[in-house]
Amino acid sequence: LDGFLAALQQVVDRHDIYRTGVMWEGLPEPVQVVRRRAVVPVTEATLTDGGNPAAELIAIAGRWMDVRRAPLLRVYVAAEPGSERWVALVQVHHLLQDHTASEVVLSEVAALMTGRGDTLPVPLPFRDFVAQARLGVSRAEHEEYFAQLLRDVTEPTLPFGLADARGDGTGAQQARVMVDDSLAERVRERARGLGVSPATLFHVAWARVLAVLAGRSDVVFGTVLLGRMNAGVGAERIPGPFMNTLPVRMDVADTDVVGAVRAMQAQLAGLLVHEHAPLALAQAASDVPTSVPLFTALFNYRHSNRVRSDAPQSGDTRPGGVAGMRVLLGEDRTNYPLAVSVDDLGVGFGLTTGVVAPGDPELVCDLMQTAVESLVTALEEAPRTPLRAVEVLAPTGRERVLVEWNDTDRVVPEETVVGLFERQVARDPGAVAVEQGGVGVSY
Structure with a gap:
């Protein structure tokens, strides 16, 4: 020690x-x-x-x-x-x-x-890298790019209604799954056929899932950029905060699956030019008030030699090959209430989701897997399928939402909702009826 x-x-x-x-x-x-x-x-x-x-x-x-x-x-x-x-x-x-x-x-x-x-x-x-990041692309160029991307965005994208982007990650629950091997192979094959990276397909699938979780078709989320792509000689062996988080935007109601892939490819390529732009600058380019986060969902596509875990793994080795030492635990935390990571393992893919309540990490993993499979199928069989038609619910989930949760074959009181509301008012006239942002409104 x-x-x-x-x-x-x-x-x-x-x-x-x-x-x-x-x-x-x-x-x-x-x-x-x-x-x-x-x-x-x-x-x-x-x-x-x-x-x-x-x-x-x-x-x-x-x-x-x-x-x-x-x-x-x-x-x-x-x-x-x-x-x-x-x-x-x-x-x-x-x-x-x-x-x-x-x-x-x-x-x-x-x-x-x-x-x-x-x-x-x-x-x-x-x-030296700080100077390159600050002097490589001017602030005016950053402002122009993000103004074109975000100038008409007036509301934040809040999955599960999660609006706090200043947490410490302690309340997040995590889930991890491996993408089915056959689906992983199809993802890579379809990406090669379109001349894009698998990361592009996963970004599109996540945009589709996020639209469902946020209840809106036009969504914005943060994507993590490595920051070392254009950092010059030696960047691969220098510690430091090269990575950055910048916004990605997609309207899932306004394109087909091929168009979505092409648009996402172009947008991610454009972000690389601005990979060192401040996130505050990007948010200021939108019409979302600066007191409100532009987005609260983070997406991270990363290349990894194994799926990370917050639990000890039998395969863990001594750090750096030093005798007498081994890793017991490794964990990352983020201030974003919803974070989805895709681990590109070279052959397969792992999905890791962390989300605070009322979000459900296992649900998000399930939605992502279904969306990826549905997207790949559409690209294979019907490239002009609207992106909004890409399924996010597996058959079991659809059965639960459309059938089980809508089972109304039960006895209900012979009274209207308005009548129940009036009785509650009579019992407690001063009770709070609606609460938003800590402000209560009485009956």
């Missing part, structure tokens, strides 16, 4: 991004401040005998981090009662690190712990 902590501090010393804090108070815009020295805070905690070490450390550490203080990385350690094992929780803010960066960090920690630190490449200054 001591060797791991020492190596982690050396990684922070090597990379300026890990000595970063973000300041905004009293400034015209947020700025990145890099310290010459930033010590990784290490807190020793005490665990209960027989408890869950990972869950306890997470509870002790909490979810929030002060982004003004560098480094945006902290460690909590504890001796496991009844054993000689130590457990360490490493928390890193996503402002510093994406999945690629985490692999870079673990490989450097492994090299330093095994005496191979002299083989590590000279770290590249992250400020």
